[in-house]
Amino acid sequence: MLSTIRTNKLLTTMLPKIVFVLGAPGSGKGTQCQNIVKEFGFDHLSAGDLLRAERQTPGSPDGELIEQHIKEGKIVPVEITCRLIEKAMNVSKNDKFLIDGFPRNEDNLIGWNKQMSEKVQLLFVLFFECDEKTCTERCLSRGAAGSGRSDDNIESLKKRFQTYQNDTLPIINLYDEQGLVKRIDANGSPSAVFDLVKVVFNDVLSKGDN
Ligand code: UDP
Ligand code: MG
Numbered sequence: 001m002l003s004t005i006r007t008n009k010l011l012t013t014m015l016p017k018i019v020f021v022l023g024a025p026g027s028g029k030g031t032q033c034q035n036i037v038k039e040f041g042f043d044h045l046s047a048g049d050l051l052r053a054e055r056q057t058p059g060s061p062d063g064e065l066i067e068q069h070i071k072e073g074k075i076v077p078v079e080i081t082c083r084l085i086e087k088a089m090n091v092s093k094n095d096k097f098l099i100d101g102f103p104r105n106e107d108n109l110i111g112w113n114k115q116m117s118e119k120v121q122l123l124f125v126l127f128f129e130c131d132e133k134t135c136t137e138r139c140l141s142r143g144a145a146g147s148g149r150s151d152d153n154i155e156s157l158k159k160r161f162q163t164y165q166n167d168t169l170p171i172i173n174l175y176d177e178q179g180l181v182k183r184i185d186a187n188g189s190p191s192a193v194f195d196l197v198k199v200v201f202n203d204v205l206s207k208g209d210n
Contacts, residue, residue: 013121015120016096016121017097017121018099018120019096019098019123019125020099020103020122021128022127023127024161025135025157026134026138027130027135027186028186028190029100030049030100031190032190032197035190035194036098036197037098039198040201043092045088045089045099046101047099047100047101051066051076052149055067067150071156072159073156073157073158073161075105075107075108075163078103078107078111078112081102081108082112082116085099098126103171104163105163105167106170108171124200125172125180125182126182127172127184129183129184129186130185130187131187135161136154139152182204184197
């Protein structure tokens with residue numbers, strides 16, 4: 001029995017390691033993920049970026065559906081998102097990944113658990129907590145500065161926040177009940193927030209059993 005547990009543990013530690021990165025739109029997920037990539041050598045897979053790239057791919061059968069969902073702040077069916085994430089992981093030579101902006105609702109979670117959860121080792125969920133007002137200002141100034149995103153406007157943002165409150169927060173709470181969530185106060189400047197992020201990664205990665 002004990003040796004089975006040990007073998008399973010050994011096999012698990014050989015799987016690619018992942019960290020889910022969640023938080024409201026504009027909470028700084030993308031910015032901090034770039035910092036984590038540089039400092040800790042993870043690959044950054046943003047579900048939103050993967051969907052936007054797929055939308056631009058000529059001949060993609062899902063392009064139109066993806067655009068409609070993004071503009072409305074709705075969540076794309078998990079089969080599409082999961083397929084893109086798995087493909088990006090397979091193409092990469094890395095063995096540790098930040099999965100940014102996913103899973104965002106129950107459909108995402110169920111689809112992930114069915115297709116991917118046994119192929120990876122989930123280290124933890126990094127949760128950026130940030131006031132809605134600050135988040136909205138960040139997204140609007142990102143839009144004004146030419147992000148080119150069809151959802152960085154006040155109408156789409158309202159819907160994105162609703163989706164976040166109704167659909168994503170419950171998923172974060174589920175992971176929290178399993179003791180997997182690391183909370184970060186994300187209201188500060190990028191460098192102040194990264195100081196908090198570093199503490200979490202240094203702590204988890206220094207525990208040799210990962
Ligand atoms: N999206 C989705 N599934 C995902 C991630 C993103 O459907 O797993 C869509 C959704 O419409 C979302 C949009 O892509 O509102 C933008 O997501 P992104 O993560 O880029 O936005 P952020 O929260 O980082 O501002
Ligand atoms: Mg993002």
